[in-house]
Amino acid sequence: ILFKLKQMDSVTTPVENILLRSKIRGYARDQRLECRIKAKDALRIGLGQVKEEMAALESLGTKDVTGMAGRIKRRKHATSEDLCRLSLAFLQGSDNINAFAIIPGAIQVLVKELTGPHIQRHIDAVECLCNLSLGEAHVSEKIASLAGSYMVTYLDGKEERLKRSCLWTLANILATCDKAGRILLQMQLVPKLWRLYSEPNGCQADAGFCLYLVATHCRQHVSADDRRYIAQNLHQKKPEDPASEYFMYIVHQLEIVGQDLKLGTKQAECLVHFFEATVSSSVDNLCLIYGVRVMANLVAKGDPKLLGGLAEPQNFVKTLNHLFAKRDSQLNLDLVRLLRNFLHLNLSDSNVILDSLQIYA
Amino acid sequence: MDSDAVGSVFLSREQITKILSETPAGFIKPTDPPSPSLPPFKKLGVLVEIDDIVGDQEKAVKISDKEQSYSCAECRRMLPTAHLLDLHITEQHDFYFAASVDRGDKPMFACFLEECTTKFHTPRQRKDHCIIVHKFPANYRFDQGRDKAKEKRKPKSKTNSMEVDEVPAETRSLPYIKAFSFGHQTHRTFYSRKAQKSGETLDDVQSMKDAINDILD
Numbered sequence: 001i002l003f004k005l006k007q008m009d010s011v012t013t014p015v016e017n018i019l020l021r022s023k024i025r026g027y028a029r030d031q032r033l034e035c036r037i038k039a040k041d042a043l044r045i046g047l048g049q050v051k052e053e054m055a056a057l058e059s060l061g062t063k064d065v066t067g068m069a070g071r072i073k074r075r076k077h078a079t080s081e082d083l084c085r086l087s088l089a090f091l092q093g094s095d096n097i098n099a100f101a102i103i104p105g106a107i108q109v110l111v112k113e114l115t116g117p118h119i120q121r122h123i124d125a126v127e128c129l130c131n132l133s134l135g136e137a138h139v140s141e142k143i144a145s146l147a148g149s150y151m152v153t154y155l156d157g158k159e160e161r162l163k164r165s166c167l168w169t170l171a172n173i174l175a176t177c178d179k180a181g182r183i184l185l186q187m188q189l190v191p192k193l194w195r196l197y198s199e200p201n202g203c204q205a206d207a208g209f210c211l212y213l214v215a216t217h218c219r220q221h222v223s224a225d226d227r228r229y230i231a232q233n234l235h236q237k238k239p240e241d242p243a244s245e246y247f248m249y250i251v252h253q254l255e256i257v258g259q260d261l262k263l264g265t266k267q268a269e270c271l272v273h274f275f276e277a278t279v280s281s282s283v284d285n286l287c288l289i290y291g292v293r294v295m296a297n298l299v300a301k302g303d304p305k306l307l308g309g310l311a312e313p314q315n316f317v318k319t320l321n322h323l324f325a326k327r328d329s330q331l332n333l334d335l336v337r338l339l340r341n342f343l344h345l346n347l348s349d350s351n352v353i354l355d356s357l358q359i360y361a
Numbered sequence: 362m363d364s365d366a367v368g369s370v371f372l373s374r375e376q377i378t379k380i381l382s383e384t385p386a387g388f389i390k391p392t393d394p395p396s397p398s399l400p401p402f403k404k405l406g407v408l409v410e411i412d413d414i415v416g417d418q419e420k421a422v423k424i425s426d427k428e429q430s431y432s433c434a435e436c437r438r439m440l441p442t443a444h445l446l447d448l449h450i451t452e453q454h455d456f457y458f459a460a461s462v463d464r465g466d467k468p469m470f471a472c473f474l475e476e477c478t479t480k481f482h483t484p485r486q487r488k489d490h491c492i493i494v495h496k497f498p499a500n501y502r503f504d505q506g507r508d509k510a511k512e513k514r515k516p517k518s519k520t521n522s523m524e525v526d527e528v529p530a531e532t533r534s535l536p537y538i539k540a541f542s543f544g545h546q547t548h549r550t551f552y553s554r555k556a557q558k559s560g561e562t563l564d565d566v567q568s569m570k571d572a573i574n575d576i577l578d
Contacts (some may be wrong), residue, residue, distance in 0.1 A: 087409045115502040117439060119429045127407040134406050149497045156442035156475065160431040168405045175402050186496045191476040218398065229476070253391045289397050293389045300388045330397060336384045336542065344386055351374065359372040 062090040062099040069099075069106040078113050083124040088108075090131035097135035101142060111147045119159055126151065126165040133172035137180070140173040144180035148173075152187045160202045164279075167196075167206040176214040181218035190214060190226035197243065198236035208250075215253035218263035222254055229283030230254060231261045235270035239277035247274055248290035257297040271298055275310075279319055285328060292334040293322070299341040313348040321358045332359075392455050444475040453486075473503065 033349055037339050042048065068086055072078040089096045101107055113125040151166040173180045197208035214222065234256065237247055251257060257271065273295060278291045304311045310319065323335055430439045431446040435454050440446045448471060451458045462469050468480035470487045474495060481487040484492065491497040
């Protein structure tokens, strides 16, 4: 500034210089005053202390986790603050998760808070368990056996945040450990998830995703009763509902349309309706492939009544031509299978159908 | 010309028939190849805001326990689901249910899981079922069965108890009523002597019947 002023001296008059200097002094004074006010404010609200605490929270290590676990074990109780600190620690690395999981009796304190009388504490505890479930298979197994029954119970509750956190935790467990998945399925998880998936509520997408994970990772553990439940309640899900893109995948992977399960007209109608909605909308290829597979299986059941409008050869050929026009090799394989099953029904002259088909060479 | 061009683009009937003959018929199983690649799954964690820990905890919106859970009108017990409340009411407050259990001709205790339709003769059998079949913990918090440990403890305390004056049976059967009110009369409960009164009248009816029978004899 002085250099500038010197430069300016050469071109400005002494009166202007005085004016400029007084202005600069004024600015400096205002700045000092502002800084002083800020410092006073920081002291008053304990900003330094808060900043230190924030820095400590952002770098929680295994020692901190072990200390917190020891404290909650001693007290046989965890406050909301303890639960939040633990949740934050679990987000900061798998070492923290493993350190907590190996302490005997530590998860039991979380389960105790999960089952206490206060809903807010339930939410804090389940969020803590959700972050704990980010760990490896052995951690998931522990959570499933100690807290699984309560999380499955809370799926029927009223509080939406609690339900969603339970669903997220269950999703993490299902994707991580096969044994834990089997434990959860023994707790009648599938019918509960299907009910949440089909009834209008805020958790339809999360429940659908859990079912998708069940169909992907734990298909072999799904019982005949669970499959029967889904088959009976298929029609409760609507194509316009959230997460309907998982519908056909779940139905196919869990073999809902198979030889051993009987399907009612209402349920079959729902499947055809879903398929038609999938074909008409611009959804991803995965939905279409599984939709075609489900339809191929529905046709393979050999009952034209189950096909509804699709039993009309004209409608069937129109839908097939629309799908063949996509020129997707993977989809075409399933479409040919669907066509083969349809021709087996002998609903009309096969040659007429074959002549009206437009399959790209 | 155009129809010829279109004809060459699409497969002929013979070609389709040939493809169909090579394709297996019947159900497509989930294990049948080729299975399309699925989108990868990323685990979900709950993001904790540091404000929740460092900030003013009192300001945080607390959820009402009463609104978000199911409470019993009789004993005010809070339960997380409608099914558990249903079980609680029938098993703890329904005399018809108690009488049916005493009769013991059919299983009355429903499973803790709403989807499981199995019923049991005793709470113990239900507990065993839940532990073995549904992998529930042995100390399931929402167990509605009577506390066996407490029941066992009762006679033990009787044998070890000090010798005290016998309390008359009438006063023993009276319900507990708060005798102090700190200057404010509060009527929080129903007048519970009414039931006893009705019992008395029933006894009178019975004695009346006996008397009538005596006269007739």
